[in-house]
Amino acid sequence: MRWNSDKRCLLDLAGRGVAVVPPQFVAPGGHLRAEDFDQACGVVVKPAASAGATDIARYEPGRHADAVRHARMLLDQGRTAMVQPYQSLIEAGERAPVFCAGAFSHAIRKEPLLTEPGVIGRFRVPHPGAAPYRPAEQEVRAARAALAAVPSAQVPLFARVDLTPAEAREPVVMERELLGPPLFLGSDPQGLRRFVDAVAAEGRALSL
Incomplete structure (x- = not known):
């Protein structure tokens, strides 16, 4: 958790071969x-x-x-x-795959956040226009690579990875959110069920 609370962890991801901004x-x-x-x-x-x-x-x-x-x-x-x-192609929208217990669950697409250049934001809506999105396989692979590079022996119970297309249009990681991120569970018919199942399985494992 401490590792994920500072964006310098992007350097660790890059050092492990993950494509990041x-x-x-x-x-x-x-x-x-x-x-x-x-x-x-x-x-x-x-x-x-x-x-x-x-x-x-x-x-x-x-x-x-x-x-x-x-x-x-x-x-x-x-x-x-x-x-x-x-990354100018972010104007086509951020893509954010969501994972439960390491398994891909669903994804959303968000409108670009920094629409006004030179404006230091303090009261922005953090996830404008979030909507269900079907990610390309390479986007899911990029998100999986970011999670696999987390320096922990335990798979995160939940995670969201924010991606943007780079200039060559390949997905690159902007953030990997492990600290209680919005998971947009209602954006997928099975999203909440997958999350509940993951939490229940973790609870059973801890009780053994």
């Missing part, structure tokens, strides 16, 4: 490298530890000075800043 991190007292913020596709800046899309913004190409100011604000608050290249 490549992150750069700067801790308080660290050096902000201008080249990390000057990307042809623009960048996204966010805290390494956050929830509910708080203090996140995207910056268009040529606005890297604004992105640096955002990161410096986070550092001045004693927080680690993360910067990633903006």
Whole structure:
């Protein structure tokens, strides 16, 4: 749980061969490298530890000075800043497969969150337009790879993996949510049943 609470765990996933949106991190007292913020596709800046899309913004190409100011604000608050290249194909929607006890259950598609460039969000709706979605097999494989790379001998009881298409249209991991994420169980006729069955099986195993 501690591992998943900090976005620096994306570095562990990448080190295990999982395709992720490549992150750069700067801790308080660290050096902000201008080249990390000057990307042809623009960048996204966010805290390494956050929830509910708080203090996140995207910056268009040529606005890297604004992105640096955002990161410096986070550092001045004693927080680690993360910067990633903006994935423009996310405008077709985030894809989020959900797993119960390691088995794929269902998926949703969410509308893009960072619709206004340069706006640091504090009161955004975190999952706009969430709707049922049938993922491609390569999306399920990418999500499975992210879960397989979690440094735990125990399979997570539940998990959601947020994906976006990269420029070559292959799915890459944005987040893998293990800390009580919305699972959108009502978006699939069997979603709640799968979750209940997984919880019941875990309860039986713990009682033995």
